[in-house]
Each structure stands twice: as C-alpha cells, then as structure tokens.
Amino acid sequence: MKGKDLKPHIGIFGRRNLGKSSLINLLSGQDVAIVSEQAGTTTDPVKKSVEIFGIGPAILVDTAGIDDHGDLGAKRVERTKQVLPTLDAALVVMAHNSFDTEEIELIEQLNNFSVPYVILHQKSDLEELQTETLKKIREVTEAPVIETNTIDLAMRNKIIEALKPVIPTTAFVKPLLLEGLIKPKDVVLLVTPIDLAAPEGRMILPQVMALRDVLDHDAICVTVKETELEDFLKTGIRPALVITDSQAFGLVSQIVPKDIPLTGFSIVFARFKGDFANFMKGTVKLSHLNDGDKILILESCTHQVTCDDIGRVKLPHWIREFSKKNVEFDVVSGNAPLPQDLSQYALVLQCGGCMVTRKQIINRLKMATDKGVAVTNYGMAIAYLHGIFDRVTAPFAHINE
Template identity: 45%
Template sequence: MLKSQKPHIGIFGRRNVGKSSIINAITGQEIAIVSPVPGTTTDTVTKTMEITGVGPVVITDTAGIDDEGELGRKRVARTERTLDLIDLGVIVISHNQFGEFESKVAAELGRRGTPFFVLHNKSDLAPLTDSTRDHLTKNFDAAALDFSAIHPTNYEELIAIIQKTMPESSYRRQSILGDLVTKGDIVLMVAPVDAETPEGRLILPQVQAIRDCLDNDCTAIVTKDPDVRILLENMRTPPRIVVTDSQAFEKVSASVPDHIPMTSFSILYARLKGDFEKFREGTPAISKLCDNDRVLILESCSHHVIGDDIGRVKLPRWLTQFTGKKLDFETVAGTDLPGKEIGDYKLVIQCGGCMLTRKQVNMRIRPAIERGVPVTNYGMAIAWCFGIYNRAMEPFKE
C-alpha cells in the first residue's frame, strides 16, 4: 500500500481506458503492463517521479473501478482504499464516457477534499467533446484534458495540469520547529539508544528535526537521556527547547529544569502530520478509560517487533499502570484500520506518522473522529500517563 511522505497521485478509471499507458506516458517509463485486455492491472502499481515545482511524487495506477467477480471486488476495494491516501486524483476516461463509475470516484474524492482532474485518453480515436467538458465543469467543477497516451502531443499540458491541481499543502514542506525557535538558538535533542533503537542510525523524526534546526539557523545538540543533566549543567547558554524521544519523557523531564521548555519528537509530529487540536481534545479521555475498554493503537509503518516494542508493550503497559484498568489493546501497523467497527473503541492512539503525508495520517484517524471516538498521539498519551502533559504541551499554548 502507499506509504511515503511524498505527494501521491492516484490514477482511476474503468478497465481498458488506458490507465497503465497513462502512467507510462507521465513517467516516460514502461512500469505498468499495457495490454488491450481489460483488467490487466490486477493490483496497484506505484512509481516515483520528479515534477518541476512540486518535487518527487508517487504515482499509483489502480485496478479498474468496474472490475468484476470475487477477485475483481477485492481489487476494487483496494482501489477504494487508495482514495484515502492520495493528494491528487486523475480520473481517466475515453470515448467521452463519464458515467456512474466515474461519478462515484469523483464524489468520493470530493468527500475527502481531494482535488482531481479528468484525463480524456485515446484522443486519437475519439476527441473530447464540448458537451463532456461542459458536463465536467458544470457538475464536478473539474478540468479536463484531451490526451493520447499512445501518441502524446501535449505532454507539457498534462504536467501543467498536475502542477496546477496538486494542493500546495501536499508538497510545501512545513518547518517542524520554525515557530518555536529563533536564529542562533540551541535545541537539545535526546535520542535514547537501546535494544529497540535501529542500529547505526537515528530514526526519521530525529534526522528531520536536526535538519529543520539547521534550516532555521539553529544549533542542534544530540545526546542520550542519561547525559542530559550533566550536559545542561555544563552549557553556558541553555537550550531554547529540549526535544526528547517520548519513551524517555519521564527521565528527561526530571533532568530538565522547569524554566527550559520541553516536548517530544512525537508531539512535534502530531502537529506536523496529524490533527493536533483533535489529539489535544482526545488525550484527557485516557483518564476516563474503564475495565475492558478497547484501545486501538495505530502505527503507520511495519517493523520487526522486538523486546519492549513501543506500540505493543510499552504504551499498553504505561496506560494500564496509569489507569489501573484492565484494557483491551489492539495494535495495527500500516495504513489500514482493523476490520472491526471503529465506534467500539474508547480511544485511538496514532503514532507520529513520520513515514506518511499529513493527508494520510488524517484520513486514517478520520473514521474515529467521525464516530466521536477520542484520538490522541503516542507522545501526548505518554506525557499524560507520566503526568507531564501540561509541560510537554506548554510550547504550543498559542
């Protein structure tokens, strides 16, 4: 399934309108199998390419929205899930056929606030008519481009419409720390190194926060949790803020004097990637959990689970210790949700989502929000359990 911080473009359409040819034409590579046989694309195919002004994007070719049979229905379900994860939709049609299937995709994209345009393929066989164009403008406010993937003569127009329709929020990089620091500040980052830490490297939120620090003309100092106290005592200029891995919150909080602001990488990511206000609103629900309440823990990527895994061992342990209740935990990795009714959970805890786009994180927690299930984030939940929530959220008061 789709998983990348890059903006995602989804190619939708019936079988045999030439979706695979379109993705090949856009990328200039033979990455999707092209055949006149309907239903050749049996699964999603993705390709990354660079688009000027937008940067690297992930293009996903989906199975036909009109696929049939048991297997076909599974492919359609997978195509529908792709709708949740994209930033821009391209509905491919041919022979001016924009019917029920296409209207459904357009409505689903609209429901998710995802912009789209219509690509009328096979223009060499049947050009786009004014009436189809008018129908799309009038009923869907959608732009349409006449195109031939086999004989492309207006490739630049296709790229231009992608550039124009792609929402800026999907590719304009937001600063992680920009509003919390000023030029010349020192940011102290705490990165525990233990059995669960990947060997020989820092994790993505840490790397990105260091880079963000440099982009803001600040100095990043990285240390491990046992060394925080001594380091702070020896620093002539105190750090503007301390950012710690949430797992070391308790220890680090005890070592950082109250006048130095402190938060966690995960909370910074809750702001960057998720619905920060909904997380803020949902976190106090931890204190209301009762025996046998179901808690859903959402990780956004898969990893080899070892030892005291945060999502499967530590977080459930801290929540159980804090609430004193017998809770029923379920942890789901990836981009999907469990098959069960989301309204049955009493709390949903989302990870930092460092591997995903903001749109993908928000689409994942949306069903819970729509059903009125409180949502929070790893860092905020951990801070709540350790009684340091107010301190960890203090930097974001405004």
C-alpha cells in the same frame, strides 16, 4: 517554508481498459504497468516514481478498474478504495463520453478524503469530449477536464501542467519542523535514549530531522542521552528548548528545570504530520476508558518489532496501568486496510508518522474522526500518561496554527 523531501502520491482511477496503465507508462516514461487489451489487467495498485517539473519526485499509483465485477472484481475495487486515504491528488480517467455512476461515486469518495483531482477524457484520438458530457461533469464537479490520449507524447506535459496546480503544496513542501519554537543562535537540547528499540548504529528519522531543522534555523544543537542530561545542565548553558524522546518524558521532565521549555519529538511531529488540535482533544479520552474498551494502534510503516516496542508493548502496558482498566489493543501497520467498523474503538493512537506525508495521516485518521472516535498520537498519549501533557504542549500554545 523550505525543503522538498516529500513525495506526493497521485492516484490514477477509472473504469477498466481506458488506458490507465498506458497513462502511467507515458507519465513515468517507462513500461512499469502491464498493458494489455484485456480489461482488468491491473489488480493490486502499482506504484511508480516520476519526476514532475516544478514539484520534484512524485509517486503515481495505478489502480484496478472502478467498474470491476464478480467476487475477484469486488476485491479489486475494494483495494482501489483503500488507496484513497494515502493520496495527495488524483487523475480521474474517463473515455468515450462515459460519465456515469462509477465516475460520480469515485468523485464523491475523492471529495470525502479531500483529494483534489483532474479529469482526463482519454482516447481523444478516437472520440472527442462532447459538450453534453462536459455539462454532465459540471453538474458534479468544477475540477479541470482535459482531453488526452497516450499516443501523442506531448500529452505528458499537458497532463502534468494540469495536475501541478491541484497538488497541495503541503504534499511536497516541507515546513520547518520547529517553526515558531526556536530562533537563530538558540541552544536546542535533544535527548535521545539509546535503548533496545533504538536501531543499530544510527539515529531514528525524527531525531535526525530535528537536528537538521535546528541547523536550518541557524541555531545550536546539542544531543545527549538521558544519562548525560544532568551533566550537560551543570555546564550552566541554558537551552531555549529541550526536545526529548517521549519514552524518556518521565525522567527528563524531572531533570529539566520547570522554567526551561520542554517538549517531545512526537509532539513536534503531531503538529508537523498530524491534526494537532484534534490530538489535543482526543488525548483526554485516556482518562475515560472502561473495561473492554478497544484501542487501535496505527503504525505508518512496517518497522522491525522489538520486545521493547513502543506501540505494541510499552503503550499498552502504560495505558492499562494508568486507566486500571482491562483495555484491548489492535495494531495496523503500513498501508494495511483499517478495520471496517472503526466505531468499535474508544481511541485511535497514531505513531509519529515520520515515513508518510501529513495528508496521508490526516486522511487515514479522518475515517475514525468521521465516526466520532477520539484520535491522538504516541507522544501526546505518553506525556498524558506520565502527567506532563500540559508542560510538553505548552511551547505550542503561542503558535497560531
């Protein structure tokens, strides 16, 4: 394990007017959240980068009060709930010894998404936490509880020190992408088509990350377009592993001899950023689609959509062609909320998720898997649709997840 390029997302939750916005200002050392004496000042979640000693950069997400009411208030509470799947950890803010239905429901929701948390009894300068309240909290959770206020600047370190042990290391320590797949001095061949969907003048993130990872393994990286693949193989240099863009799976699998391990960037990312075992199971749903079935495409960022787009154009076309069924597609991009009724979908198709953390992807997909909906990712689906699923997942068979 090495690397530190992920930013854990830490949500701040609690009732209105408990100083959540002051807390975010204290932790970030800046006035980023609007602070006022009027309850309900925060509407949409506010994000701010902070540096946590020993962890590195993190994103604090300030949310509206969990006790907001009225039509607008209900919408704000809904927005707050939508943040939950995107979090790696949380601060549950309470004060005045009030620990009731709102806090208990919030804790249930955090548990549901496996989001670890610390409870802050705020405004400790005005009222101390009572033994009775702590007893009530302990009936619900064993999470750390600390007394805090936003007047004493020393509280910043106190909160951070309490928070550090609960943030899962997977939220900020990056495992090597190709761990267990390659070894030092191996030649690794990356096949990266430059098509209409390729960004102008640069490589896409999964390709850059794979290249860097090969170098981190002290291995040798060769990168070609699919049009030069045969030329490279004619040199007689035998790659230990070929990783291709999944869109070129069909062609590349024909060119690369069967005894050379082949996989795809999206397959590598399925292990790195997703639930590999669930994706393996969910992919076969593609063989059992019916007319009128709906598939939900999840793109983890709002990228520029081209006429050649993989999620919106190519995958729907390949799936309809493969299944010979009239399948419908919905697309959700970035942090946009998922449809309320996920059970209407036969399958959820997740992108490679290069811009988000593994926990964010797993939390988001959990809402579908909880409803019994099959999930997979682009790379596995494309491999399956092109008849090479077994081949491109084989390099992972020996790895004990």
